[in-house]
Amino acid sequence: MTSVLWQAVAVPPARRPALHSSVLDTIGRQVVSGELPPGTVLRIDQLDERHGVSRSVVREAVRVLDSMGLVEARKRLGVRVLPSSSWNVFDPRVIRWRLDGPGREQQLLSLGEVRRGIEPVAAELAAAHASPEQCGVMVGAVVQMAVHAKSGDLEAYLRADQLFHATLLAASGNEMLAALGDVVGEVLAGRTHHDLMPSTPNPIAVRLHGDVAEAVQSGDGGAAAAAMQAIIAEASDALREPGA
Amino acid sequence: MTSVLWQAVAVPPARRPALHSSVLDTIGRQVVSGELPPGTVLRIDQLDERHGVSRSVVREAVRVLDSMGLVEARKRLGVRVLPSSSWNVFDPRVIRWRLDGPGREQQLLSLGEVRRGIEPVAAELAAAHASPEQCGVMVGAVVQMAVHAKSGDLEAYLRADQLFHATLLAASGNEMLAALGDVVGEVLAGRTHHDLMPSTPNPIAVRLHGDVAEAVQSGDGGAAAAAMQAIIAEASDALREPGA
DNA sequence: CAAGCAAAACAAATCAGATTTAATATTCGG
DNA sequence: CCGAATATTAAATCTGATTTGTTTTGCTTG
Known part of the structure; x- marks a missing residue:
């Protein structure tokens, strides 16, 4: 990355x-x-x-x-x-400056909405374009997520999560989607660090990531997009019920 | 704009x-x-x-x-x-230079994929944030599309189509989505000018735009997103069957 | 001959001053 | 009071000198 x-x-x-x-x-x-x-x-x-x-x-x-x-x-x-x-709101530096300033909340919200639209499409495309290596990285990232979810190491879990999503976006074969890998990583980090996040990651989330990886690997674009959509829906739910 | x-x-x-x-x-x-x-x-x-x-x-x-x-x-x-x-592939000038050069096809394809993800989300958000004025502009644009679809004025149809989509993106209340109004307009123009496009716009497409406007106006985010998704699906079909 | 270090060469980075240009404000004539 | 000529302002451009960091070269030494 x-x-x-x-x-x-x-x-x-x-x-x-x-x-x-x-x-x-x-x-x-x-x-x-x-x-x-x-x-x-x-x-x-x-x-x-x-x-x-x-x-x-x-x-x-x-x-x-x-x-x-x-x-x-x-x-x-x-x-x-x-x-x-x-402003050129897609300029990486403008995004960075906003994240570092008082507009951080607004920026994370906007990025999250963009991500919500972008990632299912990326998953669908990745099913058609992902290389075996990229599939391997994604599967490995899911394994890491599962491990660190159990051990409760939120930072390590986050890193694996970021790697998974950045790899998926890159695997879409669309350079514009790939360019959003960093900002999606910021959204994930923002949720882990700032917002309310369950102290133990939801096992369902990990399973859904596995579903995406599997669907991508088998070339099933529809299933990949659906699983990705479920990931995003799960994340919204987790925010609404922080205690779960 | x-x-x-x-x-x-x-x-x-x-x-x-x-x-x-x-x-x-x-x-x-x-x-x-x-x-x-x-x-x-x-x-x-x-x-x-x-x-x-x-x-x-x-x-x-x-x-x-x-x-x-x-x-x-x-x-x-x-x-x-x-x-x-x-490259900063979201920089407006980079996009313009690519559109003007040999990478035009690739750029339009990438933009189209981004658009596919972005617009349903924008429609959903617009249902919650659109102002009465913006709803008026969108309804007016749909009327223009209907008129010019019948008269066969593809250029005027395109302009109304662009206005509709740019307004919708702006109405999402998300500044990043709004910033994509121009490039979505380019995608629409690219289809009209370069690619295969029915010489008479599909009446169904116009109706779907009306559905989006109506759903946005009534605050039904789910319906707005679904109708927008249908617009994009219809556009793909139209490309596959240019003679229709 | 190989390895290590010092010096030269190179091109960007920075500084400084002068001149030109375009937009605005002011003044003047009607 | 209005319109044209003029003055003013600060950016835009040009130019030359100086500084700095990198790389290559060349020399020395083991």
Whole structure:
């Protein structure tokens, strides 16, 4: 899982993360968090001073923010912060910034709804396109889920769950669905960490994952989609009855 | 419909489209089309010369391409073109470039699969969130579809169809689904223009759109989702039997 | 000859200053 | 009061210099 979602946060071996990307990250978070509300106008030379860098660095950061729909640079005016309606809400960095800010709940909700539509289709497609290796990974992930469900290791259970879903999306053979592997992983993590989640994963959920893997392996798209739909329905139920 | 998809192509009142965005567009298309295959290395000063602009302009364009995952700038090496597996495939410009290039078929297929998952969920959500105005727009669009289906004006039919689906996605209240309004419109246009499409739209399709609008208006999410699913199934059938 | 280390070379990254351009505000003439 | 000419503003572009991180080269040493 080459987690693009973490590119701005990850800290490889003490490697300094380029000035421009640090400025980009700072301003981006300010916009997404609402600290810089829509309509706010910034000036380039005001920004270099505040960040202690040269104009070209700020300029490139602003350019990227512009390309993400977060700001708009107009002559004579300055750099204007845009309302969320014009953001590229599928940009991995925008998603990351939203998840890290006050909009986290809303972002998880939106992602969950997208996931609800996307995953059954992905399961159906995977039944037609999954490679033996991918099937193996998915079956292995289900085994891990079963093991950690019994041992009560929620973190390990989550990792296996994420691996299962990311592999399934990749196996769909659709690059757009595959690109959503990371965000679906975020949804799963969000449920485990933040929201109410049974301290012991539901054994039925594990069985349903096995059903998906089996259906995919045998090439039965309809069954794969149905089982995936059941997984999602089970998850909604689990949220409603946290004590179960 | 604020068509972000067209931002690089649209030509407002003779307004020169900024040097940097022209360079961005040119290089972006070359990468996406495969004219610049993955692994190709470019040098900044080679690019200024080729495009007749200054380094700063090229630099900013490269930064944006980098942020889209199309290229990667490394010291000592240059600017390396990345494989499609690292592209931000949900970026509106990447989608547009793919639609305009040799990957058009593949892009339409992928978008169609995404749409298949997304729209039933959007219909269900719209039943809970749609405003009276949005319901009015959708009903009006259905009327237009019926009119133009009989008159045989495929272009006008397409426009009403696009309006219907974009409004539905917006009415879902989910900003990520709403952001897909443009690309769903592209899928519809792609079917009308390129692929095989009955010269007279199927009356059943129009009725199903009416069913969706009605279900949304009455707040019946399940019925809305089912009707939308039927629309998509009908569309697949229409593709398989073009003569009907 | 092989391994390890220092130096050179390379291209991007950053900085700094000047000039150009487009949009807005202001002023002036009617 | 209105429209055209003008001034102003800040981004856009250009240019050259400097810095930094990587890679290769070449030298030294065992």
